[in-house]
Each structure stands twice: as structure tokens, then as C-alpha cells.
Amino acid sequence: MNNLYITYTPEEIELFKLLSPLKENLTATSKLIEISSKIPIFKDIPKTILIKILKDIKIIKYQTGEIIIKEGDEDETMYYILLGSVKVVKQNKLLTILQNGTLIGEMATLLKEKRTASIISATNNTTLISFKIDFNLFHTDLGYYFAIIYKNLSIELAKKLLKQNKQLIKN
Amino acid sequence: MQIQKREIYRFINNYFKEIDDISEFHLNFFLKHKIQTIDLNMLILHKFIFQAFNFLKTNTGLYFSTFLNKLAKDTKSLIEYLDSFEKQTKIINNIFENKFLKNLPEYVLLKTKIEQNNKLLHTTSANIASLETQIKFFNPKNKEDETELKRLKGRLVDAIHYNAKAKDNISAYTIELNKIKKSLRELFFEEFSKAQNSYISKLKLVINTKLYYFNKEMWREANRSKKTLSYLEELGIRHIDLNIYIHNYLKHIDIARSQNYEEYSKIETILKELNE
Numbered sequence: 001m002n003n004l005y006i007t008y009t010p011e012e013i014e015l016f017k018l019l020s021p022l023k024e025n026l027t028a029t030s031k032l033i034e035i036s037s038k039i040p041i042f043k044d045i046p047k048t049i050l051i052k053i054l055k056d057i058k059i060i061k062y063q064t065g066e067i068i069i070k071e072g073d074e075d076e077t078m079y080y081i082l083l084g085s086v087k088v089v090k091q092n093k094l095l096t097i098l099q100n101g102t103l104i105g106e107m108a109t110l111l112k113e114k115r116t117a118s119i120i121s122a123t124n125n126t127t128l129i130s131f132k133i134d135f136n137l138f139h140t141d142l143g144y145y146f147a148i149i150y151k152n153l154s155i156e157l158a159k160k161l162l163k164q165n166k167q168l169i170k171n
Numbered sequence: 172m173q174i175q176k177r178e179i180y181r182f183i184n185n186y187f188k189e190i191d192d193i194s195e196f197h198l199n200f201f202l203k204h205k206i207q208t209i210d211l212n213m214l215i216l217h218k219f220i221f222q223a224f225n226f227l228k229t230n231t232g233l234y235f236s237t238f239l240n241k242l243a244k245d246t247k248s249l250i251e252y253l254d255s256f257e258k259q260t261k262i263i264n265n266i267f268e269n270k271f272l273k274n275l276p277e278y279v280l281l282k283t284k285i286e287q288n289n290k291l292l293h294t295t296s297a298n299i300a301s302l303e304t305q306i307k308f309f310n311p312k313n314k315e316d317e318t319e320l321k322r323l324k325g326r327l328v329d330a331i332h333y334n335a336k337a338k339d340n341i342s343a344y345t346i347e348l349n350k351i352k353k354s355l356r357e358l359f360f361e362e363f364s365k366a367q368n369s370y371i372s373k374l375k376l377v378i379n380t381k382l383y384y385f386n387k388e389m390w391r392e393a394n395r396s397k398k399t400l401s402y403l404e405e406l407g408i409r410h411i412d413l414n415i416y417i418h419n420y421l422k423h424i425d426i427a428r429s430q431n432y433e434e435y436s437k438i439e440t441i442l443k444e445l446n447e
Contacts, residue, residue, distance in 0.1 A: 003248035004193050008200075012238045016206045019387045029376055030201050030208035047202045048195055052373070136365055139180035 032057040035129055039080045041152040049145050055132040062121035069105060069119040077130050078105040084126030090117040097122055103156055179359050182271050183366050190256055190370045197377040211444055213382035215437055217250055220386050223416045231399040239388050246381040253374050260367050267359050281348045288337045295334035302327040386413055414442050
């Protein structure tokens, strides 16, 4: 059992770093977790917890006009715009344009419903990080962290609402 | 049902606690020290890697560093643990029947009740048989004997009553027991396999990462050892790595005819990715 918890000296840790792949691998789980930890809904969630609760984390690039989410589809993937902007379209009507730093797809995850609108890339090389949250772990001792995620999600949704209200008043 | 569902989650949580703690310890180490994790399926190569490790140690007289020996022990222990864990969790039905249900309070209570009623059934059946024989051969000669016969008949009626009751109870408790079993089985299997896949994939990520660094350090040390290099030179090899090692090994196998053809093509793919 002790062999399962071997520790390394600072010099040996440096050796690990020396042996790291030369090219920084953006698809490596540790790198993806590092990027995901910057998403506002994961504020105050330790990276070691994120590695447990996030599934299918990927970085995807889209070109202008490419469909990211199709209205009516059933899927629980969430996206966070790292670079570029996207159009939100419902029944061929443009609803809004979202910039980098915005979370998308959270409605379908929360409501467990079909996608309510389509999301289309509005720029070339729009870069998103996509992920799924393993809500099955809610029943485990990770429940506390899910409470934080729900709180953060509420804040993000409230911010979105506020922004939309301001836009409505403007128009 | 809600309580029983909670019991499933509690059980799964406890069941996977050890593997979870192990993975967390190592993933935490990678994240804390910003050591890049490796998503390549290095596990498929682990036999070759350890074979090469032993080959270099035994044949070329190479003394590997403390770091590499430590990493070898670390990686090997994790692989062995994964192996035993996969074996242990292979037959979910055994875990459901022998570990989960046997510790579910409601199920245990019903089982105990059935056992108690089985005992009662056994005792009353024996009593009935004995009383029936006694009554059959009882020949009352006086008033006292008639009272005794009455008493025996009374005891027989009681025994028949309790016997029938025990039978009814056993049947009712068995129905209830099967109902619990049936209602929890599907959810248990679903949740257990989900957790199993998730924990195994986390541990595999740890092992793949450790194997990657172990493999890289091993060949780095081998290519720096004069002893090893002169041994290899005699074989006409100037530089050695896993790719060369495996290709030399595979040279002696007719891969196309081998039953493991599919596995070898996977190995080729990983080796290609490793070299990129």
C-alpha cells in the first residue's frame, strides 16, 4: 500500500519537468484543467476536484459560419469562449452576439432540455473550451463543490440577464 | 426508495474511496508541480517498457538512478493495483449481492426474518409430525387421559397455526426481498459502472503519465551509460529507445499472422505519437 503513495524530492520533481514533452500539449488533461479553472463558474473549485468532475474536456476551433450548437439538439456540453465571438440565433433570427469570456450551453445542462438556440461562430478561429460536468458525482462527498458551481452558475446567469435587460432598454 | 438510492451512492462512494484517494494523490502531485499529464495509452506498452528496464539492467550492467528505480516501483505498484482493481470489480453482480445487499439494513432485516420463520417452520413441522403420531396411538383409558388428549390436540392446532403463519411470512418476506433486489439492481449496475469507468480512467491517466516519464528517463540514462552503449555497439546499435527496442523485438514475430495483430497496430500508433 505504501508503494502506491511514493513521494519525490524537489530535485526529482525538477527531473519530471525536464522530461516533459517539448511541445506544450494543449490537449493534455492537466493543461485543460488549468484552462478550465479560469472559467468563472469554477471559481473556488480546486483543480484536483475539477479533474474529478469534468468530462470530455476539449479545445475546439471554429471558422466563421460554422455551427457550434444546433437548436433542438440534445446535448449537455457546455462551452466557454476563449477567443473570438459567436452569434446566438433562434429560428433564423439573430438574438445576440457573445464575446470571449462567455459561457454558453448552460441552459440545456441546467434544464435538461433540448438546445434553445443555435450558436454560430462569428469570427475566424473562434476558440472554445468544451466540457461536461459529471452531475452524478453530486451524490458523493463532492456535493459541497457542486453547491459552489450552482452558486457560480446563478451569478453568471444573473449577469447575462442584467446585460440583456440593459440591451432591451437601449433598444 | 429515496433512502435506498442514497444507500447506493453511499456504498459506491465508500467502495471507490481507495482508488479515488490514490488517483487524487498523484493527480494533485502533477497539478501542484505543473507536471504535464500524458493522455497517450502508454499502458499498452508497459510490458515492453519493463522488459527493456530488466534487459538493460541484467545484460548491460547499467545502474539506473535512484529516481528511475523509484519511478519504476511507483509505476509498477500502480499498474498492479489497477489490475487487481479491474479484476475485483469485473463481476458487478457479486458486489451487488455479496457486498451491497448484505449491508443494506432493510434487506438484512428481511433476511433475518426469513431465517427466523424458516426455523419456526422447521420446529413446527417437527412438532406437528410428533403430535400427530402421539395422538394417533393415544388410547385414553380414563378422564385424565382424555384431558391429556385434549391438550395434545390443542398443541397440534397451535403448531398447525404457527406453521401456516411461518409459511405465509416466508412467502411475503421473500416477495418484499425480491422487490427490493429488483428495484435497486438496475440503478446499482448503472451507477456502479459509471463510477467504475470514471475512477479507472483517472487512474489510467496517472499511470500513463508515470509510464511516459519512466520510459523517457530510462532511455536517457541508457544512452548516457558507456557500458550500455558499448554493449549495444557490439550489436550494431548506436542509439537506443523504445521504438528501436520494440521493432527489434517484433522483428522476430510474424505480426501479420499473430493473433495480436490488432494490438501491434495500436502499439505502432502509440510509438509514432511518442516520436512526434
